[in-house]
Amino acid sequence: MNPTWSRFNITSVVLGFAFLYLPIVLLIIFSFNESKLVTVWGGFSTKWYGSLFRNQGLMDAAWVTLRVGVISASVATVFGTLAALALTRYTRFRGRVLFSGMVFAPLVMPEVITGLSLLLLFVAVGLDRGFLTVTLAHITFTMCFVAVVVQARLMSFDRSLEEAAMDLGAPPVKTFFQVTLPVIAPAIVSGWMLAFTLSLDDLVIASFASGPGATTLPMKIYSQVRLGVTPEINAACTLMIAVVAVGVIAASIVNKRREFQRQRDEQAAQRG
Amino acid sequence: MKSLGSIRRSFAPWNDPSAKPYISFENVTKVFGDFTAVDNLSLAIYEKEFFALLGGSGSGKSTLLRMLAGFDNPTSGRIMLDGQDLRGIPPYRRPLNMMFQSYALFPHMTVEANVGFGLKQEGMPKADIDARVAEMLKLVKLEQFAKRKPHQLSGGQRQRVALARSVAKRPKVLLLDEPLGALDKKLREETQFELMDLQQSLGLTFVVVTHDQEEAMTMADRIAILDKGQLMQVATPAEIYEAPASRFVANFVGNVNMFEGTVASRDAGIARVTGASGAEIVVDNAGDAAAGNAIAFAVRPEKIKVSSKRPEGAVNAMEGEVYDLAYLGDMTVYRVRLADGQVIQASALNSSRASDDPLTWHDRAWISFQPDAGIVLTR
């Protein structure tokens, strides 16, 4: 029997979502404000979006962020997947405890510590701070998130699929590429998306690891926000939200339709 | 021992001393950590045999199958296939295929691609693959489902795809891990006969793992009963049922009544056995049980007669009280409590619509059985 959805339950869910979404909605609304004063409504306008695109500094930072995000998410996905495989497939190897500790620790590590320690490493080895160092830093902390996502999928992976492939004559490497990888692909894709978003979002680690010429968008926004709220920043934020929201919603709609199709197929199969 | 009937009486290579085993386990032991899954087990399986490994969970039956397929290696001992030692040969190079309990159909591939997967690994030309896949799908009556994905199939259809996939490479041996476990009862009965037909028509050796005794009895030429990694008995279904080698086997397959006692005297095959309560029974085929030995006389319920009076001239008869009875339509099962407290189960076929000797709860009743109705068990 299903529990009833009481009025109290509904109220708390509605209020909770209002709390979660209202600030974002207000931010978006005021990005279309004619007035320079962000909190006083002065009529509808898209002029801040125009000035945003003419702001070379912001545009450069956005471009840097995008490149760092794509490169670091891609490398992190490879490393994170390998780490997940190592953790699920090799139950015994020397230093496994240290390894799993290093995979999970960055998830809860305060960003200031991760950022500081990476910076000190770069200085110690004499690596000039810039695009490369931010990318390396982002690979390191996002690969752990990828590892967690992929590991969860691998834990529920039916090993008899691999055994079946080998039983039918596929050697281990072929089995991995023809069976294992395609089956866990959705988890790897969401791992990539998570890594990309985290990289796009990161301010603290980037501030430590980055140097001149490699200012990321969050760093740029942060430095402007410290000077005060401006409609232009609202516009920039709105665009970032829009990009992420469109991506996430599209992905979930595709997923949902696939799921729906699948359910219909399954029902049809049961009947037929 | 009297000869016991079998469905395929003519096929019995295991009785032919000149026949060479096709698969043999030789003193195989498998240890996982501190758990011994298979304990120094030897077993021979012949070509074209339908062989069942029957046992409960933890009996080692699946481990035997997985070692044959190459997913686990024996800790000691060796496994031979057609005269070749399988040690060190990885699963992808063994000439046998397996049908998995979960079916293990590749979810990202169509039915066609699943069935053709093994052939593609062999490097078979595409046209030949297509032809073989079509042939296999026809064999399992799934021609029109070739382009579907596994999730678009019902449980029974998935099972048939798994079957088609595992026989597509024409393996020498097909291993089946609980092949009918996931099907409902009706489908299971149908599929049992389909599997038997398939085995006959393809002329393959089948090794099937199951925990379902009915399934094993129906399909297999011979059954190996396993317990705690040890082989309890290997025999035809009829032998297993009528001539179990031990108390464990007798209890494991079907229902049985055990008359425990000590051999009081022996006269050729006939023995007199004294039970714990002092009652005496006469048994035939006493085997090597000598006077003084503790034995059990195992009698199947359908070989025990229940009546309201002591039957005329009955050798073994005991009085008790009807403790429980269940009318099942085709037969009635009685549970009779004897004076010493033992409860005996007896089943009577309802061959006429009304019984002329009706018994009901708490009636006094006699149970009786012939000296050759059961088997003497010393183990």
Place this chain on the structure above:
Amino acid sequence: MTDAALSVSAAPDARSSLPVRALRAVASRLVIIVPYAWLLVFFLIPFVIVFKISLSQTAIAMPPYTPVLGFGEGIGGFWSQLKELSFENYLWLTDDPLYFNAYLSSVWIAGISTILALAVGYPIAYGMARAPTALRPTLLMLVILPFWTSFLIRVYAWIGILKPEGLLNQLLLSTGIIHQPLVILNTHTAIFIGIVYSYLPFMILPLYSSLEKMDYSLIEAAQDLGCPPTSAFWKITFPLSLPGVIAGCMLVFIPAVGEFVIPDLLGGSQTLMIGRTLWNEFFANRDWPVSSAVAVILLLLLIVPIMIFQSAQARAQEQSK
């Protein structure tokens, strides 16, 4: 229990030659070696460096500290350097009440925020777990969605709401509830709001997952045995959701202690929080040894909650098996 895909390649293969087998063994080990080496270089070694620098002296140079503990002069040199190790930075941290207060107030602020987040998040998670089954995936997505939008942006959005001439004050003034604008921005209240808001999904998700998988017939059984609903909640529901409560609290508390953005943007210059102190030591004062020492102590401070979190996770995994 079984060798599979990758590990099988390391198993003896009768038909391959020895070099081929050796090569395969190495290839399969790469799965471990590559991420392991990466994390050693970019995660573990940096910590060693942080620790090392925390023991060195400040210098006006680039990098602004005198290196310690090198093997450049051999083992003998290493020993002589050991004598020069400076715990001055740690003494400095204990001497100056600023640091002690910063640690204390970080833990305090994070603790209060965690309790508030639990109070706000529990009814939401509970409501979601009770929602019609068809609606739950959507609700779940709506909780996760804000997480995909920038943390910085979400914190920034609150500045416009909380500042004296901000939207909240405008609303309250125009409705006549207050006559003087409330000062919220640059106070602890703003930090609490910011942390609760930013980390709420981390609180809701583990709570939801432990509440959702709870068998509702347990409540019915309790009520059937004469337990009124409120008491059934405290005697059955809440204790069973404790793993979720612990996981959620740790997921909020741990990052909140070291939080930088929220106190910096919402808390104003008066707020003492350790993440911010570290940042300032590093960027404003360029005192790398002291900020390293701050980091080491922050890490030590977080070890206990991290262990609690890990063991709660391990227990949850045990239960789900």
